[in-house]
Amino acid sequence: MSSPSNSVVSDLRKEVTDSRYIWTRGEILKSVVGLAIVAALIALATSLGNDPKFGSPAALSLLIGISLGIIFERGRFCFFCIFRDAIENGVTTGLISIFVALATGATGYSIVFALFLPVPNGEYLPPAAHIGPISWALVAGAAAFGFGMVLSGACIAGHLYRIGQGSLRAIPSLFGVVIGFGLALLGWNDLYLSQIQQAPVVWLPDHLGYNGSLILTLVAIGILVLVTLRFTKKQDRNYATIENPFTISAIGYSLFRKRWSPAITGALVGLIGTFAYLRIEPLGVTRQIGTTTRTLLDSQALLPETLNGLDALAGCVGIISETITNNGWIILGIVVASFAAALAGGRFKIEPLSLKGSASGLLGGVLLGWGAMISLGCTIGVLLSGIQAFSLAGWVFGAVMFAAVMVGIKLKLHKLV
Amino acid sequence: MSYTVKSFRKKLVSFIAGAAIASLSLIGIGAAPASAAANPNAVVSADWLSTNLTNPKVKLIEVTVEEGAYARGHIQGAFEFRWHTDLVDTVNRDVASKADFTKLVQSAGINKDSIVVLYGDNSNWFAAWGAWIFKLYGAKDVRLLDGGRAKWEKDGRALTPIVPNPAKGNFTAATADAKLRAFLPEVVKVAKKQSTSKLVDIRSTDEFNGKIFAPAGFDELAVRAGHIPTAVNVGWKSTLNADGTFKSKADLIALYKAAGIDGKKPVITYCRIGERASHSWFVLSQILGYNVKLYDGSWTEYGNSVGVPIENPAGTVWGKK
Structure with missing residues (x-):
C-alpha cells in the first residue's frame, strides 16, 4: 500500500503556514462574537418553541431564517449580483447556485408532494404551495421587480441579508418596498377582477405527473446550464473548495471567511426550501412585509373593506395580523444571522449612503414592492419556491424578471448610486 | 279555588299521559316521542383511538379546514374529507348529494359495518358536520374524537404525513334521513x-x-x-x-x-x-x-x-x- 509521499506532506506543512490560515486575535474575536449571536438566535428559537403563543412553527421559522442568513451571506446568494456579473462581465459562476437550488428543491418538493397529494388529479393543488395564476399582472409585476432590482441594487431577499453586511442603501430600498406594497394593495381589487381572477393556474404534475414534471424541470435547468456555459467569458474560482487543507484554521477559513462554493450554496438553499415546505410553508420573504403594510393601511382605514380573492391565492400573501408571523421570524433570522456571518468573516462594513443612492434605492424599492405584491411573491417566493413546486408561473416570473434586469443593466440604471 | 281545580286538572292530565306512555312502552311501541337512542360510544377518547388505530373496523376521517395541516401530519390511517368541496354541494347550497357522498365514503375504504371516527380542527366543528352527514345518509356507528385535533397535538401524540390508500369500501348512502x-x-x-x-x-x-x-x-x-x-x-x-x-x-x-x-x-x-x-x-x-x-x-x-x-x-x- 502506498503511503503519502513526502512531497504531499511537506506541501501541507507549507500550506498551513500560509498567511491566509493564520488568524489574528481580532479575527478570532469577531468569529466568537458571530458565533455568540447565532447561539443567541438559537436560544430565542428555543424559547419561542416553548411559548404557547408562538410554538414550534415560529421556532422552526427562525431556525430556517438563521440558516438562510448564513447561507445567503456566505454563498453570496444575491440574485441581482449574480445576474449583473453574468450580464456585464460574462462571469456566470453564481448562476450555478441558482440552478442547483432549483434542481435540488424540485427533487425535494417532488418527494414531499408525493406524500401530501399522492395522486395529482387536477382537482386539488398541494396545500399552500406557491402555484399562482399566470396573467398579464404577473408579467407586469415581474418586469417591475426586475427594474426595481437594478435600480436598488438587490432583490428583497438580497437587501435583507445585505443589511446584515452593513448596506445602508438597503434601508431606503426596504422602505420603498413597503410603499410599493401599499400602492399595489390600493389598486388590487381592479387588477384582480380584470386580470387575475380568471387567469390560468398551471401546475405541471396535473399534466405530466410527478416524474414527468421533475424530468422536464431538470432538463430545462440543464438547458439553462448549457446556454450559460455558451455565454461564459470568465469563471470565478475564488471560493472555498474541498482542496483546502484539512486543519482547524483552514476549515475555519473555508467556513467563515472564504465564499462558499456555488454548488454547495445552491444545494443548501434547495434543501432548506424543501424542509420549509414540509414543515411550515414554502420559502418566501415578503409575506411579513405584505402583512405589515396591510395591517398598517387597514388600521388607517385606507384599504378597501375587502381585498377580492387575495386571501385565497397561493403565494406570499399578507394577512392582517398584529403579531409576528412565521415569515417575520424568517426575516429576523436572515438579517441578524447574516450580520453574524459577515462579522465573523470580516465583511461587515457600513457602506456610505449618497442622496442619489437613497433616491434610486427608494424608487427601486417601490418597484420591488409593487412587483412582489402583484406577482404574489419575489425571487424567493415565486421564482425559487414556484419553480421547485412545478408552477409554470415561476418560470414566467423568472424569464420576465431576467429580461427586465438585462434591459435595466444595458440602460445603466444600476449606476445611479 | 280555581287554582286547585287547575292544578288538579294538570295532575290528572299528566297522570293519564304518563300512564299512556308507560303502557305503550310496556307493549313495546316506541319510547318517549322526543327521544332517539343516545350512542354510549359517540365520543371516543384519545386512548381508545390509540389502541384501535390498527383495528380494521375503525375508519378514521379528518375534517380540518386549516390548509396543509392534514398533509403535514395527521393521525395514522386518517383519510381526509374536505368540508368545502367533499361534504357540501359546491354549486347549489346543499349538502353533498347521495351519489357523491357514496363515492367519497367508498374511496375512504368505509364499509357498511365500519366504525367511523371523525376528528378535526376548530374543536371538531367540521368533523361534527361530517358526523351529521354520515348519520343523515344512514351510517350506523359514527363517533367523534374527544378534544379533536388540538388535544391530540397538545398531548404530544404521534402524527404522520403518510396518506392511506384504502381499498374501496362497500358503504352506500341511504336516502337522507328527514328526521335529522x-x-x-x-x-x-x-x-x-x-x-x-x-x-x-x-x-x-x-x-x-x-x-x-x-x-x-x-x-x-x-x-x-x-x-x-x-x-x-x-x-x-x-x-x-x-x-x-x-x-x-x-x-x-x-x-x-x-x-x-x-x-x-x-x-x-x-x-x-x-x-x-x-x-x-x-x-x-x-x-x-x-x-x-x-x-x-x-x-x-x-x-x-x-x-x-x-x-x-x-x-x-x-x-x-
Missing part, C-alpha cells in the same frame, strides 16, 4: 308557534341579541340581525371543557335543562352557516339521545328571508348610521 334535517318552512312554523319544537341558537350572545350581524372577519352574513323567535341561546362552546373535550353527560343535561331544553320536545339547532350548529346537534342527539334536527340553512338563510318574523333585542338596523 330541518328546512326553512319548518323553522318558520316554530317561530310562529305553530309547532312545539324547540330552537337552539348556538351562536355568540352578541349575534343572538342582534348587536352584530356576523362575527368579525366573516363575509357571509344576513341583512337582518337577531335570532329566530322562540329560540334559546346556548353557545356551542359551553358544551366543552377548557381542553376542548366534551363536558360530562350530567353537566350537558343540566346545561340544556337550564335553557328549557330537556329532550321532551324535538329540538332544532342552528347557527350562521350550519357548521357550529352541527357540533351542538352532535351533543344533543348523539351524546344525550334527544330528537334533534340541524337547520343547516341557519341564520344566513333565515336572516335573509323575506317576510319571516325575527326577534332583535338590540334593535340594530342594517345600513343605518
Whole structure:
C-alpha cells in the first residue's frame, strides 16, 4: 500500500503556514462574537418553541431564517449580483447556485408532494404551495421587480441579508418596498377582477405527473446550464473548495471567511426550501412585509373593506395580523444571522449612503414592492419556491424578471448610486 | 279555588299521559316521542383511538379546514374529507348529494359495518358536520374524537404525513334521513308557534341579541340581525371543557335543562352557516339521545328571508348610521 509521499506532506506543512490560515486575535474575536449571536438566535428559537403563543412553527421559522442568513451571506446568494456579473462581465459562476437550488428543491418538493397529494388529479393543488395564476399582472409585476432590482441594487431577499453586511442603501430600498406594497394593495381589487381572477393556474404534475414534471424541470435547468456555459467569458474560482487543507484554521477559513462554493450554496438553499415546505410553508420573504403594510393601511382605514380573492391565492400573501408571523421570524433570522456571518468573516462594513443612492434605492424599492405584491411573491417566493413546486408561473416570473434586469443593466440604471 | 281545580286538572292530565306512555312502552311501541337512542360510544377518547388505530373496523376521517395541516401530519390511517368541496354541494347550497357522498365514503375504504371516527380542527366543528352527514345518509356507528385535533397535538401524540390508500369500501348512502334535517318552512312554523319544537341558537350572545350581524372577519352574513323567535341561546362552546373535550353527560343535561331544553320536545339547532350548529346537534342527539334536527340553512338563510318574523333585542338596523 502506498503511503503519502513526502512531497504531499511537506506541501501541507507549507500550506498551513500560509498567511491566509493564520488568524489574528481580532479575527478570532469577531468569529466568537458571530458565533455568540447565532447561539443567541438559537436560544430565542428555543424559547419561542416553548411559548404557547408562538410554538414550534415560529421556532422552526427562525431556525430556517438563521440558516438562510448564513447561507445567503456566505454563498453570496444575491440574485441581482449574480445576474449583473453574468450580464456585464460574462462571469456566470453564481448562476450555478441558482440552478442547483432549483434542481435540488424540485427533487425535494417532488418527494414531499408525493406524500401530501399522492395522486395529482387536477382537482386539488398541494396545500399552500406557491402555484399562482399566470396573467398579464404577473408579467407586469415581474418586469417591475426586475427594474426595481437594478435600480436598488438587490432583490428583497438580497437587501435583507445585505443589511446584515452593513448596506445602508438597503434601508431606503426596504422602505420603498413597503410603499410599493401599499400602492399595489390600493389598486388590487381592479387588477384582480380584470386580470387575475380568471387567469390560468398551471401546475405541471396535473399534466405530466410527478416524474414527468421533475424530468422536464431538470432538463430545462440543464438547458439553462448549457446556454450559460455558451455565454461564459470568465469563471470565478475564488471560493472555498474541498482542496483546502484539512486543519482547524483552514476549515475555519473555508467556513467563515472564504465564499462558499456555488454548488454547495445552491444545494443548501434547495434543501432548506424543501424542509420549509414540509414543515411550515414554502420559502418566501415578503409575506411579513405584505402583512405589515396591510395591517398598517387597514388600521388607517385606507384599504378597501375587502381585498377580492387575495386571501385565497397561493403565494406570499399578507394577512392582517398584529403579531409576528412565521415569515417575520424568517426575516429576523436572515438579517441578524447574516450580520453574524459577515462579522465573523470580516465583511461587515457600513457602506456610505449618497442622496442619489437613497433616491434610486427608494424608487427601486417601490418597484420591488409593487412587483412582489402583484406577482404574489419575489425571487424567493415565486421564482425559487414556484419553480421547485412545478408552477409554470415561476418560470414566467423568472424569464420576465431576467429580461427586465438585462434591459435595466444595458440602460445603466444600476449606476445611479 | 280555581287554582286547585287547575292544578288538579294538570295532575290528572299528566297522570293519564304518563300512564299512556308507560303502557305503550310496556307493549313495546316506541319510547318517549322526543327521544332517539343516545350512542354510549359517540365520543371516543384519545386512548381508545390509540389502541384501535390498527383495528380494521375503525375508519378514521379528518375534517380540518386549516390548509396543509392534514398533509403535514395527521393521525395514522386518517383519510381526509374536505368540508368545502367533499361534504357540501359546491354549486347549489346543499349538502353533498347521495351519489357523491357514496363515492367519497367508498374511496375512504368505509364499509357498511365500519366504525367511523371523525376528528378535526376548530374543536371538531367540521368533523361534527361530517358526523351529521354520515348519520343523515344512514351510517350506523359514527363517533367523534374527544378534544379533536388540538388535544391530540397538545398531548404530544404521534402524527404522520403518510396518506392511506384504502381499498374501496362497500358503504352506500341511504336516502337522507328527514328526521335529522330541518328546512326553512319548518323553522318558520316554530317561530310562529305553530309547532312545539324547540330552537337552539348556538351562536355568540352578541349575534343572538342582534348587536352584530356576523362575527368579525366573516363575509357571509344576513341583512337582518337577531335570532329566530322562540329560540334559546346556548353557545356551542359551553358544551366543552377548557381542553376542548366534551363536558360530562350530567353537566350537558343540566346545561340544556337550564335553557328549557330537556329532550321532551324535538329540538332544532342552528347557527350562521350550519357548521357550529352541527357540533351542538352532535351533543344533543348523539351524546344525550334527544330528537334533534340541524337547520343547516341557519341564520344566513333565515336572516335573509323575506317576510319571516325575527326577534332583535338590540334593535340594530342594517345600513343605518
